[in-house]
Amino acid sequence: METPVHDVIIVGGGIAGFATALALHRLGVKSTVIEESEECRVAGSALSIWSNAWRALETLGVADSLRNQFTKLSGMDLLRNDGSLIKSLNFSEGSRDIELRELERKALVEALCNPLPDDQVVYGSRVVSVKQLEGGYTEVHCEGGQTMHTKVLIGCDGVGSVVAKWMNMKEPRYAGYVATRGIAEYPDGHNLGDRAKQILGSGVRAAFLPMNANKVYWVVVFNSSGQRLTNIDLIRKEAxxxxxxWPSMITEAINRSPPETLSRRGLSDRWMWPVGGPPLYKGGVTLAGDAMHPMTPNLGQGGCCALEDAVILARSLSKVLVTTDPPAAGLPTRSQAQEMQQIEHALRSYTEERWRRMLPLAIRSNITGAVMQLDNNLVCSIRNMFISRFLTIDRFLNHTNFDCGSLS
Ligand SMILES: Cc1cc2nc3c(=O)[nH]c(=O)nc-3n(C[C@H](O)[C@H](O)[C@H](O)COP(=O)(O)OP(=O)(O)OC[C@H]3O[C@@H](n4cnc5c(N)ncnc54)[C@H](O)[C@@H]3O)c2cc1C
Known part of the structure; x- marks a missing residue:
């Protein structure tokens, strides 16, 4: 029996995978998400979701339900580790009002996955290899022997992407520091206000980010040679x-975090150069989210950009995959070769649009991290003086003005 051909297969049901499937669904294109976990993988702590991502979430039709659950932060205070203020920024003082909320990853992933029809997600299936077939379609092999054919394959399988490896992308490069994060719970309310706080030390920094009246997301980032640590008690103790x-709000938050919210990860990135590396699409195969642009989280943009990817990619693909009216009498239907040519054209336009956005952002995020992780006390004092004098909302956050546009 001939293997049926899918229009779109998406490897990975994380933020990028579900957002892309939802964007396609809104445009009438059916996709199949293959996720290795047995159920929707809602583990993980929280994410800063900035204005650029809120525009994408609005386009996807899920912004309001999330806004109702998480507080809009009014600004950010940068502090020294003795608690003294370096700089205070208000999100309404720039040329555009900035929307920042700290979202539980679980809430975000569920908001993207729940509107999808059940038959569009396959759980408990791990993609192990990919092969290009003659004529342009792609064959996907899953652990256990299942094989599928598809016109378009989108690798949304995160930093260790199997699809990116098949496309000859380099391994992400370790940035030299590790982040431990968690969600602190305050059943009686935290009364800590609605401002993000970044505390800067030498070779160590922490962020303290209220999510709503009862939860605060925190991150401690420290220079490290990158050894792995998996024991949750040791991870908490190390942080x-x-x-x-440092100011007691951060130690208290660490102590108030249930073990399942704690995680620790070495941070890495890969920059998407337009030339000199493998192309970002190959036949009908491309990437989105961390699989395409693993970046350090110093600007809190990896997940936000995965949402932008989803809208832009779905818009490009829908132009060639939405089968509208049948061809007029006497005109031929398009051949497989013509169809694949159109798909490749759509993927080229998607990847060209994305590297222009992602390359400067990944570099900027990397440089921001390098400056924040400086570990010489004198140099850190000079850094703090520069921040207090020259940092403005428009200089620091102009990348959040990006608008990925609507789906149509
Ligand atoms: C410390 C830290 C802080 C961060 N802070 C922020 C922030 O504040 N704001 C922000 O926007 N971003 C932030 N990020 C980045 C953000 O978490 C990622 O960019 C985002 O989660 C990427 O989503 P994704 O869907 O591309 O990948 P993932 O979330 O990694 O999802 C990949 C999915 O693919 C599945 N999968 C993998 N391989 C296979 C396979 N072979 N077959 C089938 N399924 C597979 C996995 O199970 C997983 O569900 C942070 C990252 C870190 C590490």
Whole structure:
């Protein structure tokens, strides 16, 4: 029996995978998401979701339900590790009002996945290899022997992407520091206000980010050679040791975090150069989210940009995949070769649009991290003086003005 051909297969049901499937669904294109976890993978702590991502979430039709659950932050205070203020920024003082909310990853992933028809997600299936077939379609092999054919394959399988490896992308490069994060719970309310706080030390920094009246997301980032640590008690202790003499709000938050919200990860990135590396699409195969542009989280943009990818990619693809009226009498239907040519054209336009956005952002995020992780006390004092004098909302956050546009 001949293997049926899917229009679109998406590898990975994370933010990028579900957002892309939802964007396509809104445009009338059926896709199949293949996720290796047995059910919707809602583990993980929280994410900063900035204005550029809110525009994408609005386009996807899920912004309001999320806005109702998470507080809009009014600004950001940068502090020294003795608690003294370096700089205060208000999100309404720039040329555009900035929307920042700290979202639980679970809430975001569920908001993207729940509107999808059940038959569009396959859980418990791991893609192990990919092969290009003659004529342009792609064959996808899953663990256990299942094989599928598709016109378009989108790798949304994160930093260790199997699809990116098949496309000859380099391994992401370790940035030299590790982030431990968690969600602190305050059943009686935290009364800590609605401002993000970044505390800067030497080689260590922490962020303290209210999510709503009862939860605060925190991150401690420290320079490290990158050894792995998996024991949750040791992960918590290590984070506490780094900030033991810092303002008590951060140590209290670490102690108030249930173990399942704690995670620790070495940070890495890969820059998308337009030339000199493998192309970002190959036949009908491309990437989105961390699989395409793993970036350091210093600007809090990896997930936000995955949402932008979803809208832009779905818009490009729908132009060639939405089968509208049948061809007029006497005109031929398009051949497989013509169809694949149109798909490749759509993927080229998507990847050209995305590298222009992602390359400067990944570089900027990397440089921001390098400056924030400086570990010489004198150099850090000079850095803090520069921040207090020259940092403005428009200089620091102009990348959040990006508008991925509507689906149509
Ligand atoms: C410390 C830290 C802080 C961050 N902070 C922010 C922030 O504040 N704001 C922000 O926007 N971003 C932030 N990010 C980045 C953000 O988390 C990622 O950009 C985002 O989660 C990427 O989503 P994704 O869907 O591309 O990948 P993932 O979330 O990694 O999802 C990939 C999915 O693919 C599945 N999968 C993998 N391989 C296979 C396979 N072979 N077959 C089938 N399924 C597979 C996995 O199970 C997973 O569900 C942060 C990252 C870190 C590490």
């Amino acid at each position: 506490l040791d780094y900030v033991s003499l």
